[in-house]
Amino acid sequence: MTPMHDMHCHLGFMDNGEDVAAEALDAGTLLFANAVTPAEWLDARERFSRFGNVAIGFGMHPWWVTGGSVAETVEDGGAKSQRERRREAQQRALELMQDAPEGGESEAQTQRNQVIELLDVHDPILIGEVGLDFGWNHISSRGEQLAMFDAIASWAAKRNGKLLSIHAVKASREAFGILEQSGALEACTCVFHWFTGPSDLLKQAVQAGCFFSCGPRMLATGKGREYVKAIPADRLLLETDAPPQQGMPYSYSELRAELEHVAADVAALKGIGILETIAHTSESILSPAIAR
Helix, strand or coil, X not given: CCCCCEEEECHHHXXXXXXXXXXXXXXXXXXXXXXXXXXXXXXXXXHCCCCCCEEEEXXXXXXXXXXXXXXXXXXXXXXXXXXXXXXXXXXXXXXXXXXCCCCCCCHHHHHHHHHHHHHHHHCCCEEEEEEEECCCCCHHHHHHHHHHHHHHHHHHHHHCCCEEEEXXXXXXXXXXXXXXXXXXXXXXXXXXXXXXXCHHHHXXXXXXXXXXXXXXXXXXXHXXXXXXXXXXXXXXXXXXXXXXXXXXXXXXXXXXXXXHHHHHHHHHHHCCCHHHHHHHHHHHHXXXXXXX
């Protein structure tokens, strides 16, 4: 049976993540567990260090830049109109400008310095989840996000050989531009998690050697399915982005079911033989990081 590996999940979000990791190990499933903050990464390294199938990514998710949290910033749409969400985002941006210090180091600068200091000390090979999110709920921190992602990408480019799992919502061109200008695009392995950018940028990213992790939400849209058809077989990866919420119990059987659902959809779009190629690509990317 062709193995299936999860190339973007949040094992640290699961209350029983150790149980999930153990069952995944028994089943031969590799897990690329993305952290959303450096603190979560440090904790996850301790929690999952004994599992030879788990790779932990050093994370600085754009939602958490300048002190955000998933409870404050999760994209739920809700009953609010786009106009109401835009007005609230503009108000948050104005408040941030008014609160900025006249002199000295800002909160965002302090956070960036701390992130780069931790990267220097620990030199992780896996970086993720990082990137940009310019959706209405997050546009107020646009400048801080750009500066943070540029700092991380520049660090990774100088260190060479890193693997980045990249979040880019309504900011794919900006994210790709930073990867290109920083040198990370050439020096590192860049994986776009749930790519939603324009089709011309997809072609550009493919030509540049990027990989793409594909999950249930990507396959739920016509655009996402067309992108899966267009991405070369050896650049596709599977992901779950599980669990649905932070701090909830989960199970390997749920994760496996998500992977099987994604795999079946991808095979239907590109042919059953692609699953062996995806498994081989995942193993070649993650195994050196796990062995380190």
